[in-house]
Structure formats: C-alpha cells, structure tokens
Amino acid sequence: MHAPEKLECPSLFESRWVDLxxxxxxxxxxxxxxxxxxxxxxAGIKPxxxxxxxxxxxxxxxxxxxARFTISSAPAAPVQVCRTRVDxxxxxxxxxxxxxxxxxxxxxxxxxxxxxxxxxxxxxxxxENRVGVASTGVIGQxxxxxxxxxxxxxxxxxxxxxxxxxxxxxxxxxxxxxKAATLKLELSGGPVVLSGQAxxxxxxxxxxxxxxxxxxxxxxxxxxTSAQADALLGTAVTQSFDRVTVDAQLxxxxxxxxxxxxxxxxxxxxxxxxxxxxxxxxxxxxxxxAISLVRDGEGADRIGRITVTGGDQALCEKxxxxxxxxxxxxxxxxxxxxxxxxxxxxxxxxxATGQPEGIDIDIEGVSVATFGIRNDFDQAALEEAVSGRExxxxxxxxxxxHEATVYFSDLGHAYVTLNAEYTT
Amino acid sequence: MHAPEKLECPSLFESRWVDLxxxxxxxxxxxxxxxxxxxxxxAGIKPxxxxxxxxxxxxxxxxxxxARFTISSAPAAPVQVCRTRVDxxxxxxxxxxxxxxxxxxxxxxxxxxxxxxxxxxxxxxxxENRVGVASTGVIGQxxxxxxxxxxxxxxxxxxxxxxxxxxxxxxxxxxxxxKAATLKLELSGGPVVLSGQAxxxxxxxxxxxxxxxxxxxxxxxxxxTSAQADALLGTAVTQSFDRVTVDAQLxxxxxxxxxxxxxxxxxxxxxxxxxxxxxxxxxxxxxxxAISLVRDGEGADRIGRITVTGGDQALCEKxxxxxxxxxxxxxxxxxxxxxxxxxxxxxxxxxATGQPEGIDIDIEGVSVATFGIRNDFDQAALEEAVSGRExxxxxxxxxxxHEATVYFSDLGHAYVTLNAEYTT
Numbered sequence: 001m002h003a004p005e006k007l008e009c010p011s012l013f014e015s016r017w018v019d020l021x022x023x024x025x026x027x028x029x030x031x032x033x034x035x036x037x038x039x040x041x042x043a044g045i046k047p048x049x050x051x052x053x054x055x056x057x058x059x060x061x062x063x064x065x066x067a068r069f070t071i072s073s074a075p076a077a078p079v080q081v082c083r084t085r086v087d088x089x090x091x092x093x094x095x096x097x098x099x100x101x102x103x104x105x106x107x108x109x110x111x112x113x114x115x116x117x118x119x120x121x122x123x124x125x126x127x128e129n130r131v132g133v134a135s136t137g138v139i140g141q142x143x144x145x146x147x148x149x150x151x152x153x154x155x156x157x158x159x160x161x162x163x164x165x166x167x168x169x170x171x172x173x174x175x176x177x178x179k180a181a182t183l184k185l186e187l188s189g190g191p192v193v194l195s196g197q198a199x200x201x202x203x204x205x206x207x208x209x210x211x212x213x214x215x216x217x218x219x220x221x222x223x224x225t226s227a228q229a230d231a232l233l234g235t236a237v238t239q240s241f242d243r244v245t246v247d248a249q250l251x252x253x254x255x256x257x258x259x260x261x262x263x264x265x266x267x268x269x270x271x272x273x274x275x276x277x278x279x280x281x282x283x284x285x286x287x288x289x290a291i292s293l294v295r296d297g298e299g300a301d302r303i304g305r306i307t308v309t310g311g312d313q314a315l316c317e318k319x320x321x322x323x324x325x326x327x328x329x330x331x332x333x334x335x336x337x338x339x340x341x342x343x344x345x346x347x348x349x350x351x352a353t354g355q356p357e358g359i360d361i362d363i364e365g366v367s368v369a370t371f372g373i374r375n376d377f378d379q380a381a382l383e384e385a386v387s388g389r390e391x392x393x394x395x396x397x398x399x400x401x402h403e404a405t406v407y408f409s410d411l412g413h414a415y416v417t418l419n420a421e422y423t424t
Numbered sequence: 425m426h427a428p429e430k431l432e433c434p435s436l437f438e439s440r441w442v443d444l445x446x447x448x449x450x451x452x453x454x455x456x457x458x459x460x461x462x463x464x465x466x467a468g469i470k471p472x473x474x475x476x477x478x479x480x481x482x483x484x485x486x487x488x489x490x491a492r493f494t495i496s497s498a499p500a501a502p503v504q505v506c507r508t509r510v511d512x513x514x515x516x517x518x519x520x521x522x523x524x525x526x527x528x529x530x531x532x533x534x535x536x537x538x539x540x541x542x543x544x545x546x547x548x549x550x551x552e553n554r555v556g557v558a559s560t561g562v563i564g565q566x567x568x569x570x571x572x573x574x575x576x577x578x579x580x581x582x583x584x585x586x587x588x589x590x591x592x593x594x595x596x597x598x599x600x601x602x603k604a605a606t607l608k609l610e611l612s613g614g615p616v617v618l619s620g621q622a623x624x625x626x627x628x629x630x631x632x633x634x635x636x637x638x639x640x641x642x643x644x645x646x647x648x649t650s651a652q653a654d655a656l657l658g659t660a661v662t663q664s665f666d667r668v669t670v671d672a673q674l675x676x677x678x679x680x681x682x683x684x685x686x687x688x689x690x691x692x693x694x695x696x697x698x699x700x701x702x703x704x705x706x707x708x709x710x711x712x713x714a715i716s717l718v719r720d721g722e723g724a725d726r727i728g729r730i731t732v733t734g735g736d737q738a739l740c741e742k743x744x745x746x747x748x749x750x751x752x753x754x755x756x757x758x759x760x761x762x763x764x765x766x767x768x769x770x771x772x773x774x775x776a777t778g779q780p781e782g783i784d785i786d787i788e789g790v791s792v793a794t795f796g797i798r799n800d801f802d803q804a805a806l807e808e809a810v811s812g813r814e815x816x817x818x819x820x821x822x823x824x825x826h827e828a829t830v831y832f833s834d835l836g837h838a839y840v841t842l843n844a845e846y847t848t
Contacts, residue, residue, distance in 0.1 A: 074769060103769075104793055139769065140798040248749075249751070250773035251769065348497040351497030354499065355499070413837055416837050416840055419752055
C-alpha cells in the first residue's frame with residue numbers, strides 16, 4: 001500500500017548465505033516454467049490504485065501440487081478455504097489479492113474467499129477445487145466482491161507465459177521490492193525450470209515446523225508426483241521460511257504453494273539423483289526468497305545470521321530464536337553497535353538455568369567471549385566487522401553435535417514509523 | 425548514564441491499576457522504616473560523574489531477609505556472590521553500583537563483587553556474609569576497585585535515616601525518574617512502615633516464576649521471621665515484577681531484596697490478619713514499583729494492560745505474553761492506533777492450533793471482535809479510547825475459569841534511538 005511507484009526485482013543470490021548449486025543457471029525472473037501463465041492487475045482493493053490481484057495457473061491437467069499454511073488459531077478465510085475446499089495435491093492455479101487479508105471476517109469473509117476462488121476458476125478455466133486462494137493486507141475488513149469480479153475479469157486477459165513479475169508485484173504490500181527468481185537445471189532427462197515469487201515484509205516469524213510462513217508461490221515444469229511435491233516443499237520450507245524472523249509474528253495468512261506441471265516432459269524419479277538435484281535447487285530458491293524477505297523486513301537496514309551449536313537441538317533452537325528476536329540485539333545490529341553483552345544476555349535468558357553456563361560468542365569471526373567471559377579483542381576491528389549489510393553471529397552453548405541457524409532483520413526507526421503510523 | 429540532571433520521584437499510586445489498601449498512609453518516599461539508613465554517592469563508575477554507588481543498611485542485628493534473582497544462565501558476578509556467599513535469610517545490608525553490570529566478567533568479576541561486598545561491609549559495619557551485592561549497567565567491563573573503594577568511603581559518611589531517595593537515585597541507569605515509595609500501616613500492635621526503591625528501564629521481562637526481575641529493595645520495620653519474609657516477597661514478586669514486560673528481555677542482573685529489621689517492635693504473627701494486611705500493602709508497593717518501571721520502559725510513552733481469560737492457565741499466560749511482547753501491538757499502542765487485528769494475530773499465534781478459535785477482543789470496554797470476527801463498533805470512540813496514557817485490552821480464549829494479566833510498554837522511536845545509538 002505504501003510501496004514505491006516502480007518495484008525492482010534484485011537478484012536473490014548475492015547473499016553469501018545462499019549457495020547456488022553449480023549446475024543451476026539463473027534465468028530472467030519474469031520467465032515461468034513451460035505450461036505456466038501468470039498476471040497481475042489493479043482491481044481497486046488497494047486505496048493507492050496499485051496492482052493488487054493476481055493469478056498463476058498451470059495449463060497441464062496432470063499438474064501435481066503441495067502447500068503449507070499458518071498454524072495460527074485465527075487463520076484468514078482464504079486459508080480456511082484452502083484447507084477445506086481445495087485439492088491441495090492437484091492444484092492448478094492460485095488466485096491472490098493484496099491490500100486486504102480477509103482475516104477476522106467470519107462467515108462473510110469465507111463467502112468472499114469462495115467467491116474469489118470461483119472468480120479465479122472462471123478467469124483461468126480451471127475447476128474450483130483445483131484453485132487455491134490467498135490474501136494479504138489489512139485484517140478485519142470485508143473484501144469487495146465488485147473488486148474481486150473486476151480483478152478476475154481484468155487478469156483473465158493478462159495471463160501470459162513469462163509474466164511472473166506482474167504477478168509477483170500484485171502480491172506485494174509493504175514490500176519495497178519484488179522477490180522472484182527463475183532457475184534452470186539439467187537433469188538426466190533434460191532441462192527443467194523452477195520459479196518462485198514471494199512477499200513478506202512484516203508479521204514474519206520462524207516456525208520450526210512443516211508449516212508455512214508468508215506468501216510464496218513455486219512453479220516447476222518437472223514431472224513429479226504430489227507425494228514428491230509435498231516432501232520437497234516440506235523440506236525446503238523447513239530450511240528457509242521457517243528459519244527467518246522479522247518481528248517474531250506469525251501471520252494469519254501465511255501460505256506457500258508448489259505446483260509442478262510436468263510440461264518439460266522430464267520425469268524425476270523418487271529417490272533419484274535427479275530428485276536430489278531438484279531438491280537442492282528448490283532449497284536454494286526458497287532460501288534466496290526467505291533471505292530477501294528478511295532483508296526487506298519492515299524498515300530493515302542490516303540483516304543478521306545467528307548460528308547456535310550445542311548438545312541439545314531444542315536448546316540450540318530456543319537460543320538462536322531468543323537472540324534473533326531480541327529487540328536489544330536487533331537495535332544494536334541496526335546501529336552497527338558490536339554489543340555482544342546483549343547476545344550473552346539473550347542466550348542466558350534462553351538457557352535459564354540460573355547458574356553460569358559456558359557460553360561462547362563469535363561475531364564475524366572475532367571471538368568476543370569464551371565460557372561466559374569477555375575476551376581481549378580488537379574493538380575497532382569488531383566495530384568495522386558489524387558495519388556491513390550482513391552480520392554473522394556464532395554462539396556455542398554447552399555440549400556439541402547440534403546446530404540451529406536463524407536469519408533476522410534489525411530494528412530501526414523505519415519499523416516504528418511504518419507500524420506506529422499506519423494501519424497495516 | 426544518560427539520566428537527566430535532576431530526577432524526580434512521582435507517586436506510584438496514580439495508576440488506576442494500583443489499588444492502595446484503605447488503611448495505608450503514603451509517606452514521603454525519602455522516609456525509611458525505623459532502624460534503616462541509606463545513601464548514594466558518585467564513585468566515578470558512570471562516565472557522566474552522576475551518583476552510581478549506594479548502600480542500604482538495617483541497624484538491627486535481628487534483621488530477617490529474603491531475595492529473588494534472575495534465572496539467567498549468564499548471571500552477573502554479584503548475583504553469583506549473593507547466591508553463594510550471602511546469608512540470604514538474614515541480610516542486613518545491600519551494596520549496589522550502577523553504570524557497570526559486572527556481568528560476563530568471569531573470575532575477575534567475581535573477585536570485584538567480593539571486594540565490593542567487603543568494602544560495603546566495612547562502610548556500614550555489618551559482617552560480610554550479611555551484605556548483599558547488586559550491579560546494573562554495561563555488560564562485559566571490569567569494575568574499578570579504586571572506584572569501589574572511593575564509593576564505600578564516601579557513602580559511609582552519607583548513610584542516614586530518611587535518605588531513601590539518594591540511594592534510589594544511585595541505582596538508576598536509563599531511568600528517567602526515581603521509583604520509590606514509603607507506606608505506613610496500622611497493625612494490631614501499632615504502626616509499621618514499609619518502603620521500596622527500584623530501577624528498571626530496559627531488559628525487563630515477566631517470568632511467571634518465583635524469580636526476580638530488575639533491581640528492587642524493600643525495607644520494613646515490622647517484626648517477621650525470615651520464612652515470612654520469603655513467602656511475602658515471593659507472592660508479591662509473582663503479582664508484580666513477574667507481570668511486567670518492557671522488551672521481553674531477562675537481565676543478567678535482576679535482583680529483589682527484602683529486609684525486615686523489626687525496630688517498630690510490632691510483631692506480625694504468621695497467618696494473622698496483620699500478616700494479611702502487611703501482604704496487601706507489600707503487594708500494592710511492588711505493583712506500584714512494577715508499573716512505574718513499565719511506564720519508564722526505555723522510550724515508553726503509553727502503557728498497556730492485557731488480561732486474557734480462558735480455560736487453561738498456561739494458554740492464558742502464553743497469549744497475554746504474546747500480545748504484550750508483540751512489536752506490532754507495541755508500535756500500534758505507541759501510535760494510538762486501535763489496531764485490534766494485530767491482537768487477533770498475536771492471540772492466533774499463541775494458540776497455534778491451525779483452526780479458527782473463538783477469540784474475543786475488548787479494548788477499553790469496546791467489543792471489537794467476537795468469536796474471531798470483527799464487530800460493528802464506533803471507530804472514532806475506539807480511537808479516542810486508545811489515545812490515553814494507559815490502555816486496557818481484554819481477550820477471551822476458549823474456556824473459562826483462568827486469567828492472566830501482563831502490563832507492557834509501547835515501542836516507539838525513543839526505544840530505537842536509545843538502544844541503537846548507545847551501548848547500554
């Protein structure tokens with residue numbers, strides 16, 4: 001709603017934290033896999049008049065799919081409709097709006113989500129039960145069926161191959177840039193294409209569970225079963241969207257969709273090397289999207305990566321998230337302040353044994369504390385190290401053999417301005 | 425360190441959320457109960473040269489006491505010393521510094537805390553094992569023994585009855601005002617006096633456990649056993665300091681001390697009406713201190729109270745804390761934005777069932793949502809209602825019979841400025 005006039009789509013693969021597999025080629029992010037069409041239009045849902053309605057559709061009847069949704073107890077109407085009235089293993093299309101979350105809207109809201117599903121089905125010529133629905137925007141307002149009708153009519157004429165960015169822009173809310181990428185990889189049976197579009201910005205939290213966060217749409221022309229789609233998506237989500245936090249807030253609308261149309265004709269056998277390659281590319285794509293979401297976290301300036309190692313997986317997770325979600329750590333990151341004491345404090349809070357524990361802290365390779373005690377280190381070098389756009393923190397808690405990583409945005413004035421001054 | 429030149433000590437009992445028992449009289453906050461002396465001086469620990477070293481002492485040998493400490497796994501050196509080298513049930517004095525937390529300082533830090541305990545013991549003529557130690561300020565820097573010596577020498581000449589505010593000011597860090605109050609209450613055996621001094625501002629989180637948060641010092645001239653002191657303090661902390669959050673961050677240094685000198689000669693029998701009256705006054709005092717801490721939360725402007733009712737205590741607690749700690753709710757509170765959708769989102773996140781649950785939301789008595797669905801309400805009236813200094817939120821989750829309340833500060837630019845730009 002407050003997005004600038006013209007959104008760009010920067011590369012997802014410039015972060016040192018995203019490893020692109022060697023055999024993968026990065027294509028124009030506007031490119032869609034064979035058999036997919038997409039489009040985005042202005043339906044009048046956003047008061048700004050910007051694009052706010054989109055459809056992505058697979059033209060192949062044999063399309064397989066998988067999805068993940070928020071675990072919120074206040075799920076938005078479109079999430080409820082997806083869970084109850086969509087064949088999630090054979091979706092062929094998703095219809096999306098931005099500017100209105102259709103959440104906390106009750107029976108009328110569900111009715112609007114059904115209406116939206118139907119309008120989307122007509123717009124792209126796919127049976128209703130194979131059309132997913134997603135919304136993002138303000139909570140607690142009813143969607144206008146007039147706007148939904150207008151959006152569906154307009155977008156039906158705009159659905160095109162190689163039109164991913166128009167769709168990707170239509171899902172944006174407070175996003176400052178479009179998150180989208182398209183990858184090509186060679187499998188034994190030939191090349192396949194994989195593309196993804198996502199939006200985020202606020203209400204982003206890690207879940208550490210096979211449940212989705214945010215809105216993301218993944219398409220491929222590889223031929224896989226719905227069971228493969230589900231397994232591949234579940235693993236990739238756990239390693240990407242579940243590993244990021246902007247403000248520790250789980251949304252009412254988080255949804256991730258994967259559709260595989262098979263139009264490349266390249267079959268990917270379960271358990272094959274090809275499947276492993278596809279998984280690797282999918283993981284890189286989702287991780288790239290996830291880190292771009294963090295970088296574009298509401299008001300974000302710098303982003304951090306915290307890796308905690310120790311003897312207990314749950315404690316590593318808890319400690320990593322305590323650090324990533326600490327407003328004290330996040331404001332220090334924003335200010336370029338090497339305030340490792342706040343990391344020690346957050347780790348101490350997470351462990352909560354009451355007794356001193358052997359906690360080690362490294363920041364960008366500088367060992368600042370060992371066994372809970374400050375080391376002698378070069379303060380100037382540390383200050384220089386935390387002044388970059390990406391800062392790496394490593395914390396060691398007692399024991400070994402387990403590890404948890406979380407990517408997080410900083411907390412600056414822009415977050416406060418955006419969230420104190422607007423109803424988003 | 426960044427405190428203004430002259431700190432005031434506003435009344436703790438103006439909040440509508442603090443009920444002062446009828447029989448209680450509010451005295452000058454500088455007044456200490458009979459037999460107590462206190463003082464605060466500038467020892468040179470704070471670079472600003474402001475007061476930063478204090479002692480509070482009970483002159484009665486028969487003094488009983490109790491204490492609560494942080495459950496952090498990175499406890500500061502003074503906390504470690506209190507736990508291992510202080511007779512916590514018969515403390516007669518506490519020596520405190522601000523400007524340096526003596527945390528993450530290892531064996532040297534512990535040695536400094538021992539030194540500080542010894543210097544304090546000499547300054548007030550009390551055996552070392554009866555002297556508690558507390559510190560607050562920057563993490564990871566060694567205290568100067570020279571400053572500790574200077575502080576102890578200076579303060580030994582300043583220990584006076586009716587000198588509570590000098591001590592209360594010496595414990596402040598980013599606090600904008602002094603938190604202190606003195607109450608007088610009539611018991612069957614005569615009047616007793618109860619006083620308290622606290623500091624807070626940042627790293628404040630609720631714990632819901634008999635463990636302390638922040639720094640607080642409570643004194644009384646009532647005659648009670650150490651078992652009574654422990655029980656009374658534990659209950660009062662659970663209903664006050666454990667119910668507030670500024671930034672959800674548990675400190676390395678949180679400590680609460682209660683000393684009862686008995687110099688009023690008024691014995692309070694266990695289980696008596698007098699004990700109930702004393703408990704009631706103590707609870708009001710700690711709640712007043714706790715709410716004042718929230719109001720003075722770093723950069724705080726408005727404060728909120730969230731009460732969650734439902735069928736499960738743990739879920740009520742989890743939901744109340746999710747709302748109180750949500751940066752989206754806190755920024756909306758700061759902006760005077762009646763953004764109830766974010767309360768719904770936070771409650772949905774806390775319950776995390778994935779299915780719609782019957783969540784009701786009231787803001788200042790306006791019923792904004794019932795069973796997860798927005799109600800028709802007067803938006804202008806709601807906006808007016810959230811523009812005050814204190815805002816009340818009530819949330820109902822499924823079931824009944826349980827309740828949890830948390831007091832929280834907002835999140836505004838001042839918090840970011842303070843924490844991004846200074847090492848605190």
